[in-house]
Amino acid sequence: MWSLSSITDIVQTWLGSTFNPTIALLLQFVMAGLLVITLFAVLGLVLVFMERKVSAYMQVRIGPNRVGPRGYLQTAADTLKLLMKEGLVPAGADKFLFNLAPYVVMISAMLLMAPIAFAKDFQMWDLNIGVLYVSSVSSIAVIGILMAGWSSNNKYSLLGAMRSGAQIVSYELSAGLSIISIVILVGSLKISDIIASQQDGWWIFKGHIPAIIAFVIFLIAVTAETNRAPFDLAEAESELTAGFHTEYSGMRFALFFLAEYANIFIVCAIGATLFLGGWMPFHIGNLQAFNHIMDYIPSSIWFFGKTFFLIFVIMWFRWTFPRLRIDQLLNLEWKYLLPISMFNVLLVTIMAIMKWHF
Amino acid sequence: MEAKEIIFYLLAALTLGSGLLAVTARKIFRAAIFLLFSLIGIAGFYFWLQYEFIAAVQIVVYVGGIVVLIIFSIFLTQQAGTDLPNPPLRRIIFSALAALFGLIFSWMLISQHPFKPGAESPVAVSVANIGSMMLNVNDTGYALPFELVSILLLAAMVGCIVIAIKSRTETAN
Amino acid sequence: MEQIGLQHILFVSISLFFIGVYGFLTRRNLITMLMSVELILNSVNLNFIAFNKYLWAGRLDGVFFAIFIIAIAACEAAVAIAIIINLYRSHKSIDVESAAEMKY
Numbered sequence: 001m002w003s004l005s006s007i008t009d010i011v012q013t014w015l016g017s018t019f020n021p022t023i024a025l026l027l028q029f030v031m032a033g034l035l036v037i038t039l040f041a042v043l044g045l046v047l048v049f050m051e052r053k054v055s056a057y058m059q060v061r062i063g064p065n066r067v068g069p070r071g072y073l074q075t076a077a078d079t080l081k082l083l084m085k086e087g088l089v090p091a092g093a094d095k096f097l098f099n100l101a102p103y104v105v106m107i108s109a110m111l112l113m114a115p116i117a118f119a120k121d122f123q124m125w126d127l128n129i130g131v132l133y134v135s136s137v138s139s140i141a142v143i144g145i146l147m148a149g150w151s152s153n154n155k156y157s158l159l160g161a162m163r164s165g166a167q168i169v170s171y172e173l174s175a176g177l178s179i180i181s182i183v184i185l186v187g188s189l190k191i192s193d194i195i196a197s198q199q200d201g202w203w204i205f206k207g208h209i210p211a212i213i214a215f216v217i218f219l220i221a222v223t224a225e226t227n228r229a230p231f232d233l234a235e236a237e238s239e240l241t242a243g244f245h246t247e248y249s250g251m252r253f254a255l256f257f258l259a260e261y262a263n264i265f266i267v268c269a270i271g272a273t274l275f276l277g278g279w280m281p282f283h284i285g286n287l288q289a290f291n292h293i294m295d296y297i298p299s300s301i302w303f304f305g306k307t308f309f310l311i312f313v314i315m316w317f318r319w320t321f322p323r324l325r326i327d328q329l330l331n332l333e334w335k336y337l338l339p340i341s342m343f344n345v346l347l348v349t350i351m352a353i354m355k356w357h358f
Numbered sequence: 359m360e361a362k363e364i365i366f367y368l369l370a371a372l373t374l375g376s377g378l379l380a381v382t383a384r385k386i387f388r389a390a391i392f393l394l395f396s397l398i399g400i401a402g403f404y405f406w407l408q409y410e411f412i413a414a415v416q417i418v419v420y421v422g423g424i425v426v427l428i429i430f431s432i433f434l435t436q437q438a439g440t441d442l443p444n445p446p447l448r449r450i451i452f453s454a455l456a457a458l459f460g461l462i463f464s465w466m467l468i469s470q471h472p473f474k475p476g477a478e479s480p481v482a483v484s485v486a487n488i489g490s491m492m493l494n495v496n497d498t499g500y501a502l503p504f505e506l507v508s509i510l511l512l513a514a515m516v517g518c519i520v521i522a523i524k525s526r527t528e529t530a531n
Numbered sequence: 532m533e534q535i536g537l538q539h540i541l542f543v544s545i546s547l548f549f550i551g552v553y554g555f556l557t558r559r560n561l562i563t564m565l566m567s568v569e570l571i572l573n574s575v576n577l578n579f580i581a582f583n584k585y586l587w588a589g590r591l592d593g594v595f596f597a598i599f600i601i602a603i604a605a606c607e608a609a610v611a612i613a614i615i616i617n618l619y620r621s622h623k624s625i626d627v628e629s630a631a632e633m634k635y
């Protein structure tokens with residue numbers, strides 16, 4: 001029950017019977033693209049509002065409360081303002097790359113939506129290397145940031161881009177290693193297999209302490225990878241004005257902003273899929289009655305609930321920890337997180353061989 | 359035309375067009391970005407041939423590693439806004455002739471050679487198959503090259519650090 | 532229009548190979564020469580994968596060659612860039628013509 005797959009099946013059969021295969025495929029591409037763009041727009045609106053409300057709550061303020069009922073229309077108004085603004089191109093900038101950079105960041109975020117399972121049987125592309133695809137495509141975004149920094153012809157942008165590049169490339173390692181530890185436990189890279197293996201319990205409970213260590217390292221690494229505070233050195237306002245997007249305004253700035261929030265959503269969705277069971281409901285051992293009640297909650301609500309919980313945790317970080325210096329940041333990765341996660345992969349391997357997990 | 363053919367021609371146009379721009383662009387950063395698009399086109403070919411694992415490895419190593427390295431070295435050694443000098447016309451003509459001659463020559467060889475597909479039934483290019491063959495010590499296994507490549511990677515890592523490190527006397531000056 | 536087969540892919544890969552050769556011969560900047568070498572290596576990789584797919588689908592040898600070439604290309608790029616940075620430190624230029632002390 002509560003399945004989205006029946007809708008997709010109806011659309012699929014209707015397309016297959018009405019058009020020839022090529023046009024049907026093309027129409028499916030168009031529909032998937034439109035859905036992803038809509039999801040991005042909604043996510044941007046919701047997450048920016050959530051960020052402002054969460055930060056207000058952390059600082060005992062009210063937050064946005066003027067536009068619309070209780071401030072709900074604040075981000076819509078902000079978006080309208082950004083769209084009306086003039087898009088400036090600084091003198092001496094490489095126009096081609098300057099205009100291309102936001103789209104590279106945006107497209108890499110869109111490509112990452114493909115293997116995410118939003119609900120039971122509701123996934124665009126269940127390819128057999130799902131997790132590896134995610135960690136490979138997410139590395140394209142760093143090129144967009146480097147492009148933006150170089151083409152702005154501004155020293156703050158260049159410094160911000162270099163910091164961001166070094167940060168993303170190094171934190172990708174420990175994020176990848178903590179993903180690998182779950183892959184070792186499951187024995188497959190396919191997203192649907194990973195979710196199916198959590199039928200009787202999520203990996204964070206089944207995998208004992210190594211899985212919890214991997215989860216913590218994953219959270220720290222993705223916070224750094226998405227350039228969020230306390231790792232927001234790439235756009236440290238007090239040192240670099242705004243980092244790699246100093247020179248961007250109007251629509252292009254909005255694209256960077258949107259891509260940042262879309263990336264947060266994606267990494268949290270991957271974290272929820274790997275460690276918290278994706279769309280799998282919460283089950284406790286043999287409590288049949290309890291498990292049945294949990295099954296009645298739709299799978300999409302489980303998925304979005306877990307994802308938004310992780311997003312809330314990442315927003316919580318922002319108001320809890322002070323910003324690191326660049327040398328502290330690189331020390332943290334190369335001297336602490338990387339050795340710990342390598343050792344952790346070893347532990348997980350031993351655990352998987354000895355079948356010590358449930 | 360089927361969707362598969364259209365995608366093939368689009369990928370070929372992306373790969374070759376941006377490859378050509380990568381070797382002719384006057385701005386070095388643009389050349390690096392066109393190189394990136396060409397490499398992504400190659401990864402697209404691997405996806406098109408349904409060798410997803412190789413495609414993902416291609417993107418991880420080339421896009422996430424080599425192109426970022428190249429861009430960093432451009433940051434460290436070039437000034438923004440200066441163009442590369444145009445190569446002399448003589449060199450362009452002779453290089454183009456050499457490349458064109460080579461292209462025609464090898465194309466003639468390839469178009470005349472009859473390729474006979476092997477009779478074996480196809481095996482799946484799954485990660486499990488690749489992994490078990492990679493660490494297999496039988497005749498068909500690749501354990502020895504795997505070890506050699508890991509030693510090579512280690513040696514390259516040590517070599518890079520030794521080459522690029524600033525000596526103590528140099529920093530003192 | 533004929534079915535897309537091995538020869539179409541081989542045409543793409545040899546074109547890419549000779550684009551790389553052209554770049555290697557015309558460029559005199561070390562970074563751009565390195566980029567041309569990367570194009571050449573990639574065209575070879577594409578060849579291996581295409582042969583594996585169309586001619587020897589029962590074996591995985593082409594895939595392994597491609598994986599090892601990618602690993603060696605990564606080593607080569609890392610060492611080359613270390614050398615480039617060092618050359619820039621000593622000559623303030625990464626043009627191959629400027630490093631000519633050992634020429635005569």
